[in-house]
Amino acid sequence: MANSIDLFNKIVYFLITGASRGIGKTxxxxxxxxxxxxxxxxxxxxxxxxxxxxxxKIMESNAGIKVIIKSIDLTKPSVEEYDEIIADSFDKSVKYDQAMIIHNVGTLGDVAKWSTDIENYKELENYFSINVFAPTILNNRLLKRFPIDLKKFVVNVTSKAGLTPFKSFTFYCMGKAAREMYFRCLAEEFPNLLILNYSPGPVESEMTVYAQNSSASSEVSGMFKNLRDQGTILTTEMTTRKFLDVVKAGKYVNGGHVDYYDDL
Ligand SMILES: NC(=O)c1ccc[n+]([C@@H]2O[C@H](COP(=O)([O-])OP(=O)(O)OC[C@H]3O[C@@H](n4cnc5c(N)ncnc54)[C@H](OP(=O)(O)O)[C@@H]3O)[C@@H](O)[C@H]2O)c1
Known part of the structure; x- marks a missing residue:
């Protein structure tokens, strides 16, 4: 399929956000x-x-690659800080086969609030800063640094909540919808980039523990409780395996949305 990528044994420049725990870590x-x-x-x-x-953990399984870590608070997007990270890690003299970016960072926002409780400008600004503005600005700074002829694969970790409303998830639903639309516009304007919006399904992580414990909606907390009680909540390993299968199969429209539960 046209969008298939074989990452095996390729020299890759790979940047991922939200890599300290949860889905991003795996x-x-x-x-x-x-x-x-x-x-x-x-x-x-x-x-x-x-x-x-x-x-x-990366070095244990692949000692030949260089791993750079940077502790950064993505609530305050900064072109200067992003440029510094990129300049320190992307060596233009290296002949990379592929650049790959995964925008995984994400927060739920205050799920104890109903839609009508959202009226604090600073809270909205902070929410959109980390979830929409930071991925947009970081992505654009990376694309500007990469050579024109380098193959570029950009992944946005999205959610069903970007397409479907969930009670008490108003920040999250607004943010995921806006963020996904940036990546869709990008794919529309620059078809030479390969862009995937991957929705990982309901996964065991700090995010879903918080959703279950703090949602204003008993329906939503009950949904996560049921998934845990029935053992049907996914692990980070399960969703990552599916993600890598999707990447390899390449059976998606450029800029499209692929969910864990979609058939390959
Ligand atoms: N879990 C699910 O069921 C599910 C379902 C659909 C989509 N997703 C999406 O999958 C992605 C990962 O979710 P997850 O469940 O793995 O969440 P998580 O366990 O809460 O992990 C979130 C990651 O984002 C980082 N992060 C949070 N705030 C940050 C900040 N201000 N600056 C920099 N980094 C920050 C965290 O690291 P630090 O705290 O170290 O900064 C952590 O590495 C998110 O985009 C989420 O929306 C998750």
Whole structure:
């Protein structure tokens, strides 16, 4: 299929956000296993210890690659800070086969609030800063740095909540919808980029524990409780395996939305 990517044994420049825990951590570890020596992996999140742990797990399974970690708070997008990270990690003299970016960072927002409780401008600004503005600006700075002829694969970790409303998830639904639309516009304007919006399904992580414990909606907390009680909540390993299968199969429209539960 036209959008299939074989990452195996390729020299890749790979940057992933939210790599200190949860889905991002497993995606970083499992994706990096494929890369050839000479590849560079850049891990971003706030927790230094979480990032160090991800780095050591990557090095255990693939010692030939360079792993750079940077503790950064993505609530305050900064072109200068992003440019510094990119300049320190992307060596233009290296002949990379592929650049791959995964915008995984994400927060739920205050799920104790109903839609009508959202009226604090600063809270909205913070929410959109980390979830929409930071991925947009970071992505554009990376694309500007990469050589024109380098193959570029951009992944946005999205959610069913970007397409379907969920009670008490108003921040999250607004943010995921807006973020996904940036990536869709990008794919429309630049068809030479390969762009995938991957929706990982309901996954065991700090995010879903918070959703279950704090949602204003008993329907929504009950949904997560049921998934846990029935053992049907996904693991980060399960969703990462599916993600890598989707990447390899390439059976999606450029800029499209692929869900964990979609057939390959
Ligand atoms: N879990 C699910 O069921 C599910 C379903 C659909 C979509 N998703 C999406 O999958 C992605 C990962 O979710 P997850 O469940 O793995 O969440 P998670 O366990 O809460 O992990 C979130 C990651 O984002 C980082 N992060 C949070 N705030 C940050 C900040 N201000 N600056 C920099 N990094 C920050 C965290 O690291 P630090 O705290 O160290 O900064 C962590 O690495 C998100 O985009 C989420 O929306 C998840």
């Amino acid at each position: 995606m970083a570890i499992e994706t990096s296993k494929n890369f050839a020596p000479g590849s560079v992996v850049v891990l971003l999140a706030r927790s230094q210890s979480g990032l160090e742990d991800t780095r050591s």
